[in-house]
Amino acid sequence: MIILRSHAEIEKIRNSCRIVAGILQKLSRRVHPGVTTWDLNAFSEELAKKEDAKPAFRGYHGYPFALCTSVNEEVVHGMPSKHRRLKEGDIVSLDFGVVVDNYYGDSAITVPVGHISDEATRLCTVTEESLYRGISQAVAGNRLSDISHAIQEFVEERGFSVVREFVGHGIGQHLHESPQIPNYGPPGKGVRLKPGMVLAIEPMINSGAPEVEILEDQWTAVTLDRKLSAHFEHTIVVTENGPEILTRSETALQ
Numbered sequence: 001m002i003i004l005r006s007h008a009e010i011e012k013i014r015n016s017c018r019i020v021a022g023i024l025q026k027l028s029r030r031v032h033p034g035v036t037t038w039d040l041n042a043f044s045e046e047l048a049k050k051e052d053a054k055p056a057f058r059g060y061h062g063y064p065f066a067l068c069t070s071v072n073e074e075v076v077h078g079m080p081s082k083h084r085r086l087k088e089g090d091i092v093s094l095d096f097g098v099v100v101d102n103y104y105g106d107s108a109i110t111v112p113v114g115h116i117s118d119e120a121t122r123l124c125t126v127t128e129e130s131l132y133r134g135i136s137q138a139v140a141g142n143r144l145s146d147i148s149h150a151i152q153e154f155v156e157e158r159g160f161s162v163v164r165e166f167v168g169h170g171i172g173q174h175l176h177e178s179p180q181i182p183n184y185g186p187p188g189k190g191v192r193l194k195p196g197m198v199l200a201i202e203p204m205i206n207s208g209a210p211e212v213e214i215l216e217d218q219w220t221a222v223t224l225d226r227k228l229s230a231h232f233e234h235t236i237v238v239t240e241n242g243p244e245i246l247t248r249s250e251t252a253l254q
């Protein structure tokens with residue numbers, strides 16, 4: 001069952017999403033060679049506190065941090081560490097969510113550390129663009145897998161691969177709600193999209209093979225071939241007039 005949110009509920013989700021977008025924007029400006037992922041997590045905690053927002057990930061299935069920081073071959077759920085100092089040429093995915101007044105927002109961006117290779121730039125650009133291709137299919141009357149298919153087609157045409165093990169999700173009164181949203185699949189399958197559905201769409205795209213493995217910390221997912229991976233995520237709402245992105249940084253308070 002996918003919940004259709006009322007106007008009042010969407011306003012609460014919108015508020016959480018605005019806070020998430022603002023915090024990610026501020027975090028991205030802190031990304032420089034020499035910064036540790038631990039510092040970025042601490043800053044995310046500080047910014048959330050200032051907004052009276054509760055970080056959504058800390059405590060979720062025992063995850064111990066507010067922020068996920070996934071560097072280079074790390075795909076998702078990378079854990080902040082005092083020992084992980086970002087260096088010129090790295091890419092780092094910052095994945096963050098909050099809950100305010102019982103409603104959640106969730107978003108991720110992949111940020112370059114200083115000057116990065118052309119291949120890393122292309123991976124980040126294609127991953128972000130694939131998210132927008134997916135979002136453009138989040139139209140009332142379409143089916144869920146139209147989103148999935150648009151992402152996969154765009155990515156694979158450009159020689160990159162889609163991670164299968166992690167998916168997007170419905171979001172609202174919980175971080176993860178129905179439906180699951182794979183980033184691959186044939187078009188025209190799954191439920192019909194309706195106004196009021198709130199979805200977190202989050203392609204994780206690899207520069208090499210799609211396979212991933214989980215490290216011994218039981219959280220960090222890395223590419224099996226240790227090539228680069230990128231990740232972008234937005235929370236969106238399906239409206240009568242098409243998709244509306246709730247975690248756009250342009251809508252965030254400065």
Ligand code: MF3
Nearest residue numbers: 056057060063068077095106
């Ligand atoms: N955006 C990620 C997701 O929706 C972040 C979850 S991290 C966790 O899966 F720690 F909360 F699991």
Ligand code: CO
Nearest residue numbers: 106200202233
């Ligand atoms: Co998510």
